[in-house]
Amino acid sequence: MAKSGFSPKSNGKYSENGNGHGHDSDGRDHEGNGAAHEHAINVNVHGETELDAQLRDEEFLNRFELNFPEVDREVIMTAVRNILFAVGEDPDREGLLATPKRVAGAYAELLSGYRMDPAEVINNAVFDVEYDDMVIVRDIEYFSLCEHHMLPFMGHAHVAYIPGERVIGLSKIPRIVDMFSRRLQVQERLTRQIAEFIETVLGAKGVAVMMDGVHMCSMMRGVGKLHSGMSTSAFLGAFKTDRTLRQEFMAHVQRAGGDKSMM
Numbered sequence: 001m002a003k004s005g006f007s008p009k010s011n012g013k014y015s016e017n018g019n020g021h022g023h024d025s026d027g028r029d030h031e032g033n034g035a036a037h038e039h040a041i042n043v044n045v046h047g048e049t050e051l052d053a054q055l056r057d058e059e060f061l062n063r064f065e066l067n068f069p070e071v072d073r074e075v076i077m078t079a080v081r082n083i084l085f086a087v088g089e090d091p092d093r094e095g096l097l098a099t100p101k102r103v104a105g106a107y108a109e110l111l112s113g114y115r116m117d118p119a120e121v122i123n124n125a126v127f128d129v130e131y132d133d134m135v136i137v138r139d140i141e142y143f144s145l146c147e148h149h150m151l152p153f154m155g156h157a158h159v160a161y162i163p164g165e166r167v168i169g170l171s172k173i174p175r176i177v178d179m180f181s182r183r184l185q186v187q188e189r190l191t192r193q194i195a196e197f198i199e200t201v202l203g204a205k206g207v208a209v210m211m212d213g214v215h216m217c218s219m220m221r222g223v224g225k226l227h228s229g230m231s232t233s234a235f236l237g238a239f240k241t242d243r244t245l246r247q248e249f250m251a252h253v254q255r256a257g258g259d260k261s262m263m
């Protein structure tokens with residue numbers, strides 16, 4: 001279930017503040033990717049059960065809206081059929097016959113973020129570490145649905161954190177972005193939830209998330225280009241209090257061409 005659908009492509013770079021042993025991440029999931037980091041940072045595989053228990057704790061799941069029931073496809077199919085009637089269409093014509101079923105499947109996939117198991121998303125890729133330089137993953141492509149119109153918005157996320165208790169395999173950051181974007185969202189909340197999740201799970205000293213987004217509800221409806229492109233950010237911990245750190249992050253993002261990603 002968590003594997004369904006498109007997977008955002010990431011051109012993320014692992015930056016270690018210029019100390020010269022950074023390495024690329026192509027954003028794909030590598031099984032057992034812990035080994036890949038061992039030469040760079042002194043890691044120990046984190047006790048799986050303790051963290052998994054935290055990630056499956058009911059309070060935690062509620063806080064991050066992660067325990068929604070299964071999508072009721074039958075109800076969606078009926079509703080879509082009604083919408084087709086309501087707009088004057090004939091739901092029984094050939095081209096539309098399978099549409100309610102397809103739409104139900106699409107929503108199950110596009111809204112799968114509410115039902116992901118965070119322990120599985122993170123999948124043992126969290127390590128204890130003594131390391132406190134900024135880790136940054138840039139240009140993570142995301143797709144979401146705006147909660148006001150249920151129309152897509154999409155763009156790129158740039159995520160950075162200062163490790164506290166733990167670090168996470170780089171390929172997991174795009175999966176965390178997925179988990180929160182495959183929902184009904186507003187871009188501001190999406191940005192904030194990604195930051196808070198990383199802060200909480202990693203015990204990070206600071207988290208920065210910047211997202212740009214283009215919103216189909218503005219672009220397609222002729223509301224004007226006014227609000228079609230927007231940028232949001234969330235700064236927690238050290239990124240909130242330390243202006244230099246924040247500027248360093250912004251410089252990284254701009255070097256990645258964060259602005260050109262605005263369509």
Ligand SMILES: [Zn+2]
Binds near residue numbers: 146215218
């Ligand atoms: Zn909207």
